[in-house]
Amino acid sequence: MSSIRLMPSGVARRVENSGNFIVRCLPLVVFGLIVFLMFLYAQAQETVDPTAKPNPIVEVIATDHQLHTRTKYVFLRAFSDGTVEYHDPWHVDLFDPVLTRKKLSLEQLSHLKKVLSEPEVSELSGEYHGGQGVDTSLRWDVTIATSDGAHTFTIWNFTYGLAHGPLPGRLITEAASRVGCAFEDIGNQVKDWKRHSPQCSRQIDEAK
Amino acid sequence: MDCCKHTYLSLQSLFGVVILICALAAGACLLSQPLAQGRSSINREHPVLQAIMVDATSYSSHRYLYLRVFADGTVEYHNIVDIDLTKPIPLVAKKLAQEDIDGLIALLRLQSVQGLSGAFEREDLGVFHETLAIEILRDTDVQKVNLVNFHSHRGAPGQPPYPEAAVRLGCMVDRLGQKAKSKSSDWQSEECKNLPKVN
Numbered sequence: 194m195s196s197i198r199l200m201p202s203g204v205a206r207r208v209e210n211s212g213n214f215i216v217r218c219l220p221l222v223v224f225g226l227i228v229f230l231m232f233l234y235a236q237a238q239e240t241v242d243p244t245a246k247p248n249p250i251v252e253v254i255a256t257d258h259q260l261h262t263r264t265k266y267v268f269l270r271a272f273s274d275g276t277v278e279y280h281d282p283w284h285v286d287l288f289d290p291v292l293t294r295k296k297l298s299l300e301q302l303s304h305l306k307k308v309l310s311e312p313e314v315s316e317l318s319g320e321y322h323g324g325q326g327v328d329t330s331l332r333w334d335v336t337i338a339t340s341d342g343a344h345t346f347t348i349w350n351f352t353y354g355l356a357h358g359p360l361p362g363r364l365i366t367e368a369a370s371r372v373g374c375a376f377e378d379i380g381n382q383v384k385d386w387k388r389h390s391p392q393c394s395r396q397i398d399e400a401k
Numbered sequence: 402m403d404c405c406k407h408t409y410l411s412l413q414s415l416f417g418v419v420i421l422i423c424a425l426a427a428g429a430c431l432l433s434q435p436l437a438q439g440r441s442s443i444n445r446e447h448p449v450l451q452a453i454m455v456d457a458t459s460y461s462s463h464r465y466l467y468l469r470v471f472a473d474g475t476v477e478y479h480n481i482v483d484i485d486l487t488k489p490i491p492l493v494a495k496k497l498a499q500e501d502i503d504g505l506i507a508l509l510r511l512q513s514v515q516g517l518s519g520a521f522e523r524e525d526l527g528v529f530h531e532t533l534a535i536e537i538l539r540d541t542d543v544q545k546v547n548l549v550n551f552h553s554h555r556g557a558p559g560q561p562p563y564p565e566a567a568v569r570l571g572c573m574v575d576r577l578g579q580k581a582k583s584k585s586s587d588w589q590s591e592e593c594k595n596l597p598k599v600n
Contacts, residue, residue: 254487266486280486287465287479290486 247274249338251309253376256332257282267292268333269376275302277383295383308375309337313368315344321369322360323350323392330360335372348373352390370396447471447538449505452574456531466492467533468578474502476581495581508573509537511599513566520547521567524555535574546570554592569596 255268266280275297280290297305308314314337333348349360351373365373374393381387389397451469455462465479469492477492484490508514520532533551537544548563551571556562563571572593579588 262482262484264484264486266484282486283461285463285465285484285486287463287481287484287490290490 247272247276249273250306251338251376252336254334254336255282256334258330258332260328269380271297271302271305271379275299277379279380279383281384293383297379297383301379301382305375305379308371311368311371313366314372315339317346317366317369317372318344320347320349320362321365322362323348323365324353324355325357325360326350326353327357333373333376335376351392352377354391365392449502450509450535450537450574452536452578453534454531455534456529458528458530468574468581470497470502470505470577472502474499476577478578478581493581495583497577497580501577501580505573505577507599508569511566511569513564514570515539515544517546517564517566517570518544520549521551521563522557522560523550523553523563524557525550526553533571533574535570552590554590565596568592569599572596 250271250273252270253268254265256263256265264282264285266282267278269277269279270292271277276294277297278292278294280292317335331350331352333351334345335348336343336345346369348365348369349362351365370392373390374396377390377393381389448469448471452467453464454467455464457463463481465481467478469477471477474497475494476497477494479490480493531550531552533548535546535548537546546567548567548571550557551563572589575593576589
């Protein structure tokens with residue numbers, strides 16, 4: 194079948210060639226464009242993502258059991274850049290339960306890291322028990338980030354005194370107490386509180 | 402030549418598949434957004450009434466949904482017995498009996514209740530101060546009534562006593578809340594029990 198040629202043969206060949214070139218390259222161009230757009234998107238995500246966070250160092254999730262209620266909240270979450278976040282369990286808006294964010298000083302951050310990297314602290318595991326409460330208890334689930342993942346342990350009633358005797362089970366060890374006091378200390382600093390649990394008061398007195 | 406043509410065709414179809422996948426992924430992404438939003442939002446008609454509780458002491462405060470009632474009998478509320486702030490806070494949804502809803506609608510139609518507005522105050526409950534912010538969604542507007550320290554049942558010095566319609570409204574919100582929260586006892590305060598019957 195002969196085709197109708199309206200153009201001179203040289204021009205027609207060039208147009209045909211360029212047409213072939215477009216048809217041949219179009220998928221490549223589209224693909225390249227998609228890859229380029231994906232690259233731009235990834236870059237944008239990396240640079241403007243406000244939720245991007247530094248590495249967490251430690252997290253303490255508290256569960257406060259009162260006579261008829263139970264409230265679970267972030268007691269403390271500290272990050273490698275010194276950011277800490279926590280819930281204020283005393284002022285709760287269930288429509289908008291926000292985390293408060295503050296920044297630790299370099300000194301506070303290095304003290305926390307020092308305590309967390311103590312060899313005795315890396316050996317903490319299972320549950321440690323403080324004093325008995327009257328129909329109440331406070332559980333701290335601690336997760337410390339390590340190079341090979343995370344290690345966890347639980348401290349019950351750290352802030353309680355021993356007026357009603359100790360809880361049954363393993364008591365809070367020296368190392369667990371140092372960690373607990375470090376958490377309490379940071380909690381006090383960021384919340385501008387001056388409350389010390391009996392065992393942290395004891396540590397402060399001993400340090401004097 | 403045939404071989405090149407073959408390669409070219411298979412490359413072209415590969416690119417076609419890639420583009421198709423991208424388009425499908427983008428489409429799925431776009432479609433999933435409204436669906437996800439739809440799941441989290443309340444896909445019902447407007448509520449008939451909602452009550453938000455704010456309670457406070459000198460060292461604490463709590464704000465939560467005490468009760469939200471829909472015309473189909475569905476009620477929602479925040480569970481304040483077991484709170485987990487580390488996760489999104491869910492609303493508990495229950496269904497009330499039609500007679501309960503009918504009772505509420507009848508109460509809201511009373512002229513005396515329609516006339517309520519602003520805040521009604523009673524004495525604090527010791528160190529405890531509470532405000533039940535009630536919104537009644539009428540055809541054209543929202544009627545707002547604040548019951549302050551309703552549960553103390555004690556008149557505040559220098560404040561006018563709660564009008565009977567405000568007491569009726571507070572008792573109704575409490576009663577529906579109690580039914581929704583599956584409290585087995587049908588306990589009512591003396592004040593609520595002693596309200597005269599409405600004709």
